[in-house]
Amino acid sequence: MRVAFAGTPDFALAAFNAVVRSRHTVVGVLTQPDRPKGRGRQLAASPVKLAALECGIPVSQPVTLKTAGDRADLAAWQPDVLVVVAYGLILPRAALELPRLGGVNIHGSLLPRWRGAAPIQRAILAGDAESGVCIMQMDVGLDTGPVFLARRVPISPQDTGGSLHDRLAHAGAEAIVEVLDLLAENRAFSTPQPADGVTYAAKIDKAEAMIDWNRPAIEIERQVRAFNPWPIAETRLDGEQLRIYAAQAIDPGAEPGHSTGAADAGRIVELRGDAIVVACGHGHIALKELQRPGKRPVSARDLINTLGLAGRLLG
16 A cells, blocks of 8 residues: 655654555655754754655655645645654644545554543553553544554553653554555454543643652652653752652552651652652652753762762752
């Protein structure tokens, strides 16, 4: 089949490469316009654009797809199907109707749970035991279309937003090729999403990275895991930003073991060889990897050796 591909960030890259290697032909790529990046704020191409150019595949970067002119490249490619993965633009009905088989989307959750922009982080924040990917026929709703195929992916207690992202990207890449093969052979069947179990994964706001030490330790641990590698959970030490890359909740019955309350929340109660133990609203948390402004991330052991931390208050 002739496949047009719409995607922008790293999450879409695995799927793009898988489709390129498949028996189908990628006839063109839609991706977001180049954006300023890094300290120099130089315009940078998206990962998908760079990969497409390396393969010699035509690239189009419209700001919107609302007008016929915006959709001209997509129409000229005459695709049989449009594969969409983390593209970042709303696809109007006119765009979805250009390919004869419409648009097919890879979504990083088990729909209808976590429709929306940030399903990976929201699943970790909620303490979900599993996530997955769904290959979905696109409609004009927000991740509401019928599902061709779902692949379940367990969430381990050690998973971060980054590690789960990579596993879901790999699962989605395998699944999209399977669905394209079924579509080409007229053997693909989709199932409407159930009405029950719908949740929405709102876009991550950087303000969510600030730790509230009055929350339970397990929730703070999930916050640290979900926001690694972005935006990185953070707190304050003497008014200075302190970013937390790795942490582990400690059972309230374990050492250091004393009860916590509002007055104690955020207090450093113990310095271990490999951890800085902080009291939370319920339980304690061991901070393992941290970063001060202008410095590289370091182990808790290195920070303990650098600063006098015993008894100090975070937040």
